[in-house]
Amino acid sequence: MEVIDAAFNELAANVGFPADQLKFLFSLFASYPLGFLMKYLPNSPSLKHMYSIVFSALFSWLCLGPFAIFHSVFSSFVAYLMMATLPHGTAHKVVFVWVLGYMSASHIYRMYFDWMGWTMDFTTSQMLLTQKLTSMAFNYFDGNKPAGKATKEQQERAIKQLPGLLEFYGFVFFLPSYMAGPSMEITEYQNYISGAMFNDSVCKGKMPSTLMPALAGFGRALLLAPLLILQPMFPVSYLISDRYLHHTGILEKLLRLWLHCTLCRIKYYFAWYLSEGIFNATGIGYRLDGTKVSWDRFRNVDFFGVELAPNVRSVTTYWNMRTAEWLRHYVYTRVVPEGTKTVPLYATVATYSVSAFWHGFYPGYYTFFLLTAVVTEVAKDVRRSIRPLFINDKNPNKVSQFIYDVITTVTTSLFLNYGGSQFLLLDLWDGVTLMTGLHFFAHVIAIGGLVFFRSGVARLVLPRPAAPAAKKSA
Numbered sequence: 001m002e003v004i005d006a007a008f009n010e011l012a013a014n015v016g017f018p019a020d021q022l023k024f025l026f027s028l029f030a031s032y033p034l035g036f037l038m039k040y041l042p043n044s045p046s047l048k049h050m051y052s053i054v055f056s057a058l059f060s061w062l063c064l065g066p067f068a069i070f071h072s073v074f075s076s077f078v079a080y081l082m083m084a085t086l087p088h089g090t091a092h093k094v095v096f097v098w099v100l101g102y103m104s105a106s107h108i109y110r111m112y113f114d115w116m117g118w119t120m121d122f123t124t125s126q127m128l129l130t131q132k133l134t135s136m137a138f139n140y141f142d143g144n145k146p147a148g149k150a151t152k153e154q155q156e157r158a159i160k161q162l163p164g165l166l167e168f169y170g171f172v173f174f175l176p177s178y179m180a181g182p183s184m185e186i187t188e189y190q191n192y193i194s195g196a197m198f199n200d201s202v203c204k205g206k207m208p209s210t211l212m213p214a215l216a217g218f219g220r221a222l223l224l225a226p227l228l229i230l231q232p233m234f235p236v237s238y239l240i241s242d243r244y245l246h247h248t249g250i251l252e253k254l255l256r257l258w259l260h261c262t263l264c265r266i267k268y269y270f271a272w273y274l275s276e277g278i279f280n281a282t283g284i285g286y287r288l289d290g291t292k293v294s295w296d297r298f299r300n301v302d303f304f305g306v307e308l309a310p311n312v313r314s315v316t317t318y319w320n321m322r323t324a325e326w327l328r329h330y331v332y333t334r335v336v337p338e339g340t341k342t343v344p345l346y347a348t349v350a351t352y353s354v355s356a357f358w359h360g361f362y363p364g365y366y367t368f369f370l371l372t373a374v375v376t377e378v379a380k381d382v383r384r385s386i387r388p389l390f391i392n393d394k395n396p397n398k399v400s401q402f403i404y405d406v407i408t409t410v411t412t413s414l415f416l417n418y419g420g421s422q423f424l425l426l427d428l429w430d431g432v433t434l435m436t437g438l439h440f441f442a443h444v445i446a447i448g449g450l451v452f453f454r455s456g457v458a459r460l461v462l463p464r465p466a467a468p469a470a471k472k473s474a
Helices: 002-015 019-038 045-064 068-085 091-113 123-143 152-157 165-172 186-194 211-233 236-240 242-246 250-282 303-307 312-318 321-335 345-359 363-385 398-425 428-437 441-454 457-461
Strands: 287-289 292-294
Touching (some): 019 045, 045 068, 045 165, 045 186, 068 123, 068 165, 091 123, 123 152, 123 186, 123 345, 236 242, 236 398, 242 428, 250 398, 303 312, 345 363, 363 441, 398 428, 398 441
Antiparallel strands (some): 287 292
16 A cells, blocks of 8 residues: 555645545556456346446545544445335434434544545545435335325335345445446446446346446547646635735736636546446446437436526536536425425525535535525526516517527526635635625625515515416407
């Protein structure tokens, strides 16, 4: 291990990238040939489970340290015991509290020993494991509900019996999803291992070629590599420098805010596109939608969907997509009463709160998510009250629609990077320093907008859209 560490440390000194990130990149690149090899393993579920367990353990040892894997083994085993022994209707809730609590304790431990640090450790894999274990617990709960009580979506993910321990740990340590993610459902893993995923009119039980889908993900990542190399030249710390705060005009401030925060997101785009390619190399990324074959099952991000998003909802739709799906399916829809037409504010706040807990306890996370919750609500009001003034769906005007789209896209980008800067700075006072330099413009607009729409002022001030002409009776 010391020899390997020394080699990566020397390489890091030569290329100017942290050694832990180079190890992580190495594990991603090495996962490509390992992913392709999974196609050619004998048709033995036990062998496939062991294959993932062994190589994920090796990568965990290399990237996260020799003891990281024990956190995964222990926390998942306790969750498994809870699912196996606790009563139906209780187990999924206890598992959720257990794994989120374990994740929270891990974050606190990291903050104590590596305050404001970005060094990779066991919390990296634990965050993904939190999603896997909670989703599996809910799937087991849904699979044993009385007939007619589970929704169609819940039925599609449900399991009636717990897998054996070897299959369970194969799921926990599945090669593409253990380190970089995204997370996955237990049913997806089972359908892949058994081959049921390929029993359709196109594949007819045989896994299709995975070469081009894998190279597509790899290619998307490579397109972003120049920006990844450029990113260290534009650190987010510049945004709290004296030069930026006191000697920069407002237009340059906003452009700099966009540039530095956007480049900081590149490493996530890069890693997730690489990971998508690894999923596809194994074959599990395959999906048949009607008669259309696609390989986007584990696409976790859409670059243009995020960077050109017309509203905050689109950002959450196209950024860390599987985590957004996890939050929607296992938090948002579980706290909203069935049949509710207007989603209450507490559901939005609860969802963003769980997301913040999942990320950790740095104040910047909570500044970001609380602001995002308010902006999301205001965006709903804007769509209901402002959009009809620009866009008539029955008689569209391309000019007014273009103006509306430009305004909402620019506004969303400002909010995304203003809030994202808090997420990246982490520290409360660093975040307050930046927000003060920007005159808290996003908070003023968001809170002002919420008051404007929810107090009834909007109904008094805004003109009502023209109602469609009534048909004359014969």
